[in-house]
Amino acid sequence: MKSLKKMMGGLCLMCAVAGCSAPAAKDATTSETNTKDGTNAVIENILSRRSIRKYLPQAVNRDTMQIILNCGINAPNGQNKQSWEVRVVDNPDFINGLTEVYKKENPQAANEPGFKNMFRNAPTVVFVANDGAYDFSQVDCGLLGGNMMLSAWSMGIGSCCLGGPARFMTDSPAAAEYLKKLDFPEGYKLLFCIAFGYPDETPAAKPRNAAKVRFIE
Ligand SMILES: Cc1cc2nc3c(=O)[nH]c(=O)nc-3n(C[C@H](O)[C@H](O)[C@H](O)COP(=O)(O)O)c2cc1C
Secondary structure, eight states: OHHHHHHHHHHHHHHHHHTOOOOOOOOTTTTTOOSTTSOOHHHHHHHHOOBOOOBOSSOOOHHHHHHHHHHHHTSOOGGGOOOEEEEEEOOHHHHHHHHHHHHHHOGGGGGSTTOOOTTTTOSEEEEEEEETTOTTHHHHHHHHHHHHHHHHHHTTOEEEEESHHHHHHHHOGGGHHHHHHTOOOTTEEEEEEEEEEOBSOOOOOOOOOGGGOOOOO
16 A cells, blocks of 8 residues: 555645646546556545544644645536635644633543544644535535545545534634634635544444445436
C-alpha cells in the first residue's frame, strides 16, 4: 500500500501543479484494470479507506492539505455553482478550546479511552458549510468531502466524516463564538466536519449490505 500511496500522492501533486488537465481517454480494452498485476489503484484506494478515530499528534502538513482541498473543489457539483464553503483549522487553541465547551455539555465524552478532542482526536479539522439557497448543495458538499477523504487516504492521511460535532456547533449557543470564527457567509450552514491526521490505528472494514443495491430490468 505504501508504494500505491506514494504513486497516488505524486499523481495528485502533478494534478495540482498542472491545474488538473484532463487525462487521455482510456482504451476500452485496458480500462478495467490499470496495473500489470490486474489491480486498479483507484479502486484499491476506495475499498481500503476506513474512518480513523486515533491519530498521531502532529497536524497534517499544509502543502498536503492543499492537495486534498484541491481534490475537494474539483468534485462534480451542480451547475458548477461550487455551493460549498470550506474552512481548515489546525490551531490547537481552536480545537481544544471548543472541546472544553463540548465537554461541559457532554462530560461523559472525555471518559472515552484515548480522548483528546471532540473531533475524534484529530489534529486537523475541515468544516464544510452548504448554501441553503440551493437545493442540491448538500450533494455538492458530500461529493467534495468524498474527494477529500479519498485523496487523503491515497497519500496515507486518515480521515473521519463527522456529523455530531457540526450538530453541536450549530445547536449549542456556547459554541457560537467558534462557529463565528469560521466566518461562513450569510445563508451558509455548517453541514459536517472532516477529521484529518496521520493514522494511529488500522480499523477493520465495516460490513456493507450489497442487497441494498440492485439492477432493475
Ligand atoms: C454524514 C456522516 C456523518 C458521520 N458522523 C460521524 C460522527 O459524528 N462520529 C463518528 O465517529 N463517525 C461519523 N461518521 C463516520 C461513519 O460512522 C463511518 O463512515 C461508517 O461507520 C462506515 O465506516 P467506514 O468509514 O470506516 O467505512 C459519519 C459519516 C458520515 C458519512
